[in-house]
Amino acid sequence: MQNPRETTLAIASQTPRRVAESLPPMNKRRKGISPGWWFISPWLFGFVFLTALPFLASLYLSFCQYDVISPPRWIGLSNYENLFLHDPLFWKSIWNTFVYAVFALPLGTVAGITLALLLSLDLRGMSVYRTIFFLPSIVPLVATSLLWVWILNPQIGLINNLLEMVGISGPPWLVSPVWSKPALILMSIWGVGGSMIIYLAGIKDIPTFLHEAALVDGANTWQRTWHITLPMLTPVIFFNLVMGMIGAFQYFTQAFIMTAGGPQESTNFYCLYLFQRAFLYLNVGYSSAMAWILFVIVLVVTTALMKTHTKWVHYEGN
DSSP, X not given: OOOHHHHHHHHHHHHHHHHHHHSOOHXXXXXXXXXXXXXXXXXXXXXXXXXIHHHHHHXXXXXXXXXXSSOOEEOTTHHHHHHHHHOHHXXXXXXXXXXHHHHHHHXXXXXXXXXXXXXXXXXXXXXXXXXXXXXXXXXOHHHHHHHHHHHTOTTTOHHHHXXXXXXOOOOOGGGSTTTXXXXXXXXXXXXXXXXXXXXXXXXXXXXXXXXXXXXXXXXOHHHHIIIIIHHHHHHHHHHHHHHHHHHHHTOOHHHHHHXXXXXXXXXXXXXXXXXXXXXXXXXXXXXXXXXXXHHHHHHHHHHHHHHHHHHHOOOTTO
């Protein structure tokens, strides 16, 4: 009679062989991967034909003279040379965009954080207030721009009428090259509800025991906000700062609808000028060169922010 231990070892030694014999050949098993490719094929199609190919095509066209009607003609670095050396409106558009970003981004950040701190209070009916402040951020930009054209109207606008009630003569806003950018910067604060919601979520994610410990130690509201809430909120601030910076350099819709770049090119922002070159003058090669310059600018600024974030962004585990 065979030893049970020997029987068990014999069965165990035969198991891997039986499993291997039961598996299909390698070429048939490889065919089993194809359903996965079919599942991700819509995304692959969109990435290749709607992102990768246009990305590479724009790089090629930036070295060409192309007006959509005629075939592209290679001209080398002429587009870049004309932009940097012979196009004053190019530098004007960069300046307009830079001024807007320098003022609108910090003001939007401060306004968003302030609103989030106020709306984080445990008061009755706070959900209603949160909804009211969030609604402007989901209104379509076209509708918002048309609304603000009326609000900023020098004669019948709401802002100038309110200023007249306190004895102040309102500025001409959108029809003045001095006040046009401040008007758009003021309008940008209207849509801080989107970032406010993100800040509010970050505040709610801060551990309550930190505030409780500070309260026991005698810290007042301002001290808890400055030493606990804001440091713990810096990762969210950093995220909104990067996204806001990218959005500021791509500022287009409001200026296109409200001022069309005027008056006196004071609101002709970079993306608006790029659009004019591409679709009004049909200079696609020139606008492609502008797009790549914008890509480099955004990349450099984002990299600079990433380099500095370790000095002021605090994470919970650190």
